[in-house]
Amino acid sequence: MHDNDITGIIEADKAHVWHHLTQHKAFETSDPRIIVEGKGIHVWDATGKKFLDAVSGGVWTVNVGYGRESIANVVRDQLIKLPYFAGAAGTIPGAQFAEKLIEKMPGMTRVYYNNSGSEANEKAFKMVRQIAHKRYGGKKHKILFRERDYHGTTIGTLSACGQPQRAEQYGPFAPGFVEVPHCLEYRAQWDLSGEAYGKRAADAIEEVILREGPETVGALCLEPVTAGGGVITPPPGYWERVQEICKKYDILLHIDEVVCGLGRTGTWFGYQNYGIKPDMVTMAKGVASGYAAIACLVTTEEVFNMFKDDAADPMSYFRDISTFGGCTAGPAAAMENMRIIEDENLLGNTLAMGERLMLRLEELKEKHAVVGDVRGKGLFCGAELVADRATKEPVAEALAQKVVAECGAQGVMIGVTNRSLPGFNNTLCLSPALIATPDDIDQIADSIDVALTRVFG
Numbered sequence: 034m035h036d037n038d039i040t041g042i043i044e045a046d047k048a049h050v051w052h053h054l055t056q057h058k059a060f061e062t063s064d065p066r067i068i069v070e071g072k073g074i075h076v077w078d079a080t081g082k083k084f085l086d087a088v089s090g091g092v093w094t095v096n097v098g099y100g101r102e103s104i105a106n107v108v109r110d111q112l113i114k115l116p117y118f119a120g121a122a123g124t125i126p127g128a129q130f131a132e133k134l135i136e137k138m139p140g141m142t143r144v145y146y147n148n149s150g151s152e153a154n155e156k157a158f159k160m161v162r163q164i165a166h167k168r169y170g171g172k173k174h175k176i177l178f179r180e181r182d183y184h185g186t187t188i189g190t191l192s193a194c195g196q197p198q199r200a201e202q203y204g205p206f207a208p209g210f211v212e213v214p215h216c217l218e219y220r221a222q223w224d225l226s227g228e229a230y231g232k233r234a235a236d237a238i239e240e241v242i243l244r245e246g247p248e249t250v251g252a253l254c255l256e257p258v259t260a261g262g263g264v265i266t267p268p269p270g271y272w273e274r275v276q277e278i279c280k281k282y283d284i285l286l287h288i289d290e291v292v293c294g295l296g297r298t299g300t301w302f303g304y305q306n307y308g309i310k311p312d313m314v315t316m317a318k319g320v321a322s323g324y325a326a327i328a329c330l331v332t333t334e335e336v337f338n339m340f341k342d343d344a345a346d347p348m349s350y351f352r353d354i355s356t357f358g359g360c361t362a363g364p365a366a367a368m369e370n371m372r373i374i375e376d377e378n379l380l381g382n383t384l385a386m387g388e389r390l391m392l393r394l395e396e397l398k399e400k401h402a403v404v405g406d407v408r409g410k411g412l413f414c415g416a417e418l419v420a421d422r423a424t425k426e427p428v429a430e431a432l433a434q435k436v437v438a439e440c441g442a443q444g445v446m447i448g449v450t451n452r453s454l455p456g457f458n459n460t461l462c463l464s465p466a467l468i469a470t471p472d473d474i475d476q477i478a479d480s481i482d483v484a485l486t487r488v489f490g
């Protein structure tokens with residue numbers, strides 16, 4: 034058993050840990066990075082090297098930053114009092130956080146607790162399927178998802194995956210999931226721009242609905258800003274039309290806020306930037322900023338009532354449970370996380386720092402021909418790298434990875450969308466903690482500037 038001897042810890046890691054998203058052949062001969070400590074926006078690895086973490090824990094999660102003693106204290110006290118109770122019984126933090134969360138989501142009323150974003154999305158899909166059975170004789174069961182969007186790693190959520198490289202080799206998938214076109218104007222599918230493009234991209238969803246038959250379509254599941262698919266902000270006019278279409282055909286609108294939820298885009302939820310009224314919202318990463326595992330599926334009272342109002346039918350309620358949905362650490366941490374976001378005005382900071390980051394990215398686009406497009410909302414920004422601005426040919430994945438490594442060498446961790454399989458490109462992803470300062474933003478942009486010069490000249 035290795036204690037704090039770091040050489041031994043690295044040996045144990047290499048010998049026994051199967052890392053996420055890792056091809057272990059190359060990993061065997063590399064030096065794994067063990068992160069040992071974090072404070073604010075910074076982390077330190079086992080060699081003592083300090084990094085500005087511009088990816089909030091690797092995958093857009095640690096919204097309030099590291100080292101939050103108040104979250105640790107709240108969780109510690111709650112664990113001693115009552116760590117867990119599941120099933121139909123409630124807990125104090127479960128009830129309190131649900132009430133607080135609903136205050137931030139006008140129009141929504143019910144919170145269903147889960148452990149991960151994938152699980153929350155699965156539960157939403159199950160609700161859609163059950164509603165189809167209860168109300169429509171099983172017919173209105175299809176779930177539409179969008180090209181480039183991602184909703185999770187389980188077979189159910191991979192059935193709704195708009196990123197082919199994630200789903201490849203894991204089929205066969207669940208039936209009844211249908212893809213609709215993406216809305217990325219930079220890689221336009223129609224010869225239009227601005228609002229006309231946004232409306233056309235939404236109309237493409239209607240075309241799929243009409244092709245499938247509206248009476249078969251139960252829900253449309255979309256990310257408010259597509260995350261891993263390339264940091265795609267919707268064109269103007271898009272969401273208004275999407276909402277109209279859902280209303281017209283009585284289709285539930287499910288917004289996947291697993292990345293955008295809890296402040297990432299400068300509003301509590303990404304959908305609130307666009308005046309959308311969803312029927313179901315799922316969230317995970319920022320809910321407790323990674324201090325505890327918690328995910329929520331939030332619905333309107335109308336959706337909730339569909340599982341309540343026919344009590345005479347023994348199969349009518351939502352026959353689902355999540356063992357660790359009964360952990361109290363999650364909602365306790367989430368409540369303190371929300372208090373921090375409010376008390377420190379992190380939504381305001383996110384808007385201001387996001388604006389600064391976008392300006393800096395625009396400057397990089399002016400300076401480096403390899404930056405084809407920059408996109409972002411709040412502290413969730415991307416810069417798409419292209420080998421040729423005219424053809425928009427993506428740069429080789431290895432080169433994008435080199436940019437990430439060059440930033441790492443300067444002590445700044447950034448991310449990149451994975452795998453340039455057909456249709457996918459290399460977009461640098463930036464999502465620092467919502468506490469970022471102007472100096473942090475400048476350090477991130479400066480490091481990318483240097484990295485782009487080193488890699489592309």
Ligand code: PLP
Nearest residue numbers: 149150151183184185260291317
């Ligand atoms: N939805 C979106 C938009 C995501 O980006 C992710 C994960 O990155 C998920 C769902 C799945 O969440 P989890 O990894 O917690 O299962």
